Amino acid sequence: MLRFYIKGLFRDRSRSLMPIIVVAIGVTLVVLMQCWVTGVLGDMIVFNARFATGHVKVMSRAYSENVDQRPNDLALLGTDQVLEDLSNEFPGMEWVERIQFGGLVDAPDENGETRAQGPGGGMAIDLLSPSSKEIERLNLEKSIVRGSLPTVPEEILLSDEFATKLELEPGDQVTLISTTMYGAMSITNFIVSGTIKFGAAALDRGGMVADINSIRMALDMQDATGEILGYLPGDEYDDLQAASIAASFNEKYSSEADEFSPVMLSLREQNTMTMYLDMVDYFKSMIIGIFMVAMAIVLWNSGLLGGLRRYGEMGLRIAIGEEKSHIYRSLIIESVFIGFAGSVVGTAIGLFFASLLTKGIDIGGMMQGSNMMMQGVMKARITVDAYYIGFIPGIFATALGTALAGIGIFKRKTAQLFKELQA
């Protein structure tokens, strides 16, 4: 019986082709939007991971509880051992040390007297190891406004705005006045190798980037670090995997009784990333929801029109002895087939266009120079979700549209449906 109906459905193009086209268009848009949202919002997650949170981050418990203050006096000790443990426990992951620091930046005149001063905050990263990927990860090379990247430990990068305010040029000397992790005063001279644009007002006001080893020396942080950031293989954030790694690490190495024991947090657990990740999911659900409702309305209407055209057929089927409920069920089954076929076509087309957009749209030209916060290229990302997400609105909207349109069959009296035959 079902075969009989499906045969009829696919032979009658007005019943199959048009709805399939409608579903395919909707599903194409859903898949494309899903890939685009995943790509663009995902890039912000990528940025956060690269710049601040890692996919997971290891700190001392005490540091973690006061992380907003970047308290280097609570830094993680014995980092060589921690790094070795991390590499052994989680092979394939990349681990990098970072130190957030702050202090007064002093610009001297030719006599060594203070010419200008300003408070600054900086990030110490591995700038000089040949194997380090930090320069690429933080988009530093493209963010240079003047000068060049540091090539020796004594060099430092300042934000361009900060350097301009202090009237500093690449090659000028600055003095960083700060405190060591033990609370003593630290005074260290650096040469400005270049200036960069961070792309965030707070950082552009007084941001700095220096090599981690020179900052370690300056802040007396031998074998210590503020944070160890971990990146999953392939540099793709996976919430479940990150949570599982963090749980596994904490179970083995972290102790609530020891505030200097290491603790690992996943990206979701840091800053306001929980809200952000939930927002990404919310946006995706919203896109699906909107398209589902829109498609259901369109298909409801086309179902009504198709249903009106088919009242004759319904009357005949009733006359032959088919029950209304059986007819209604057959319409729903037909719609599921339509929805499935439309979803397959729509998903294929959506993935095709999404694959074109995975190369990205370069918006760098529209911005005033590249910076560390913006990648300059907005791109779609095809994830596993993209292969099935279109089927949700595709099939449900079609079934819902038909279910609504089909109510007419129940509302019409049998004899009235039968009369349609004679019309």
Place this chain on the structure above:
Amino acid sequence: MRNGNIITIEKLSKSFPIGGGEFTALSGIYLTFEKGEFSGIVGPSGSGKTTLLNILGSLDTPSEGQTNVLGRASTQMNPKVAAKLRKQHIGFIFQTYNLLPVYTVYENVEFPLLLLKKTAAERKKAVLEALEWVGLTDKIKSKPSQLSGGESQRVAIARAMVKKPDLVLADEPTANLDAENSHHILQTMEKLNQELQTTFVFATHDEKVIGYLRRIIRLEDGKVVSDENIKK
């Protein structure tokens, strides 16, 4: 069912609400039909023929009075029982043929058997037999759009007869056909009536059909004005 009658109608009335009032389509009908009859309900448009046929076919229910069609009383009839009655025992033939346009002749005739859940082999045998009755075995793969009016109505007869029903209700079956095709159709139905002892009830005002009937029930303004048996 009484006295071998397959249809009994007692004090049947049917009214429809129209505007604020009511339109009485049928009033005070008493009729019986015996197995194997070849009878017609004859009358002008609006006399209530189709309404009566719909009630006989359990597509509609009386406003007053009762019917008993093939042992099922209208008082006990719910949509499920009515659908089962139609599916198993009643065939319909329509003025406009009402073939399903996307299916072949074979598939159109096969459709009632699918509802009866017959096996593929049973269906094939019955469909080919029905198409042989109406002389269309050479058209099994044709679509309705490729058939003439007469051929389409013959397919509709095959579809109505394929399940060998006890009762066939035909509403103006020749209204869209020329004289030659009308006679051909009527001869086919008359032959099936005699061979299979199927009861045929027509609703018609076509003189050609009336000429074939063995019983003529005349309706006027929803009332039976005459009921005569014709000697053939």
